[in-house]
Amino acid sequence: MEWHQLPLGPLQTNCYILSKEDNTCLIFDPGEESGKLRRFIEQKQLKPLAIILTHAHFDHIGAVDDTRDEYNIPVYIHEKEADWLLDPALNGSHFFEMGKLVRGKPADHFITDEKELKVGDFSFQIFETPGHSPGSLSFYFKDAGLVISGDALFSGSIGRTDLPGGNQDQLLRSIHEQLLTLPEETIVLPGHGPATTIGQEMDSNPFLNGF
Structure with missing residues (x-):
């Protein structure tokens, strides 16, 4: 399996595309610039199976709705944030002057608990990692040795907790109990910035020391 990092939009939010040898792929967090994402997929001749948030x-x-409509694929999200796709006040676009309000259609599948999810030939573990937001999720691909952490854990930092539903103590518990228990060589693919590893963050992330 290969992974591709594609920073999108004014905040350079990392969209990840994970692909198999048969060119099927999963799309994680298509944040903006649907045209750029589409061109990448076409260039690599990929066949998207789902959008996972x-x-x-x-x-x-x-870029969720444009991408879903382009490839006729389902969208997965935690049930606690089901309404956020529809409501600019909940998803934050109402409060940040980034050019437009984000108001989309409902997701197709709602994640309710931690489990193993299988989409096509992709199998991965779902971890609930709230704190940055109530329904934050991380996705662990054991065979590939990587975890997509969203805005929970970054290289040298952690997610902000001053937005609605944020809680720093909860976020630190999520990181320590869910992510730092993974093998130290596990690659961490964060929502912003460069990739890192669990071991590197255990050793040098200043936000994790002393918790």
Whole structure:
């Protein structure tokens, strides 16, 4: 399996495309610039199977509807943020002057708990990692040795917790109990910025020391 990082939109939110040898792929957090995402998919001759969201802040969902309609694929999100796709006040686009309000259609599938999810030939574990937002999720691909952490854990930092539904103590618990228990060599693919590893964050992330 290959992974591709595609920063999109004014906040350079990382969209991830994970692909198999048969060119099927999953799309995580198509935040903006649907045309750029479409060109990438066409260039690589990929066949999208689904859109999966780590959470529903506006900078992670701006291209969801265009991408869903383009490829006729389902959207997955945590049930706690089901309404966020529809409501600019909940997804934050109402409060940040980034050019437009984000108001989309409902998701097709709602994630209610931690489990293993299978989409096509992709199998991965769902971790609930709230704190940045109530329905934040991380997705662990054990065979590939990587976890998509959304805005929970970054290289050298953690997600902000001053937005509605944020809670720093809860976020730190999520990181320590769900992410830092993974093998240290696990690659972390965050919602913004460069990739890192669990071991690197355990050793040097200043926000995680002393918790």
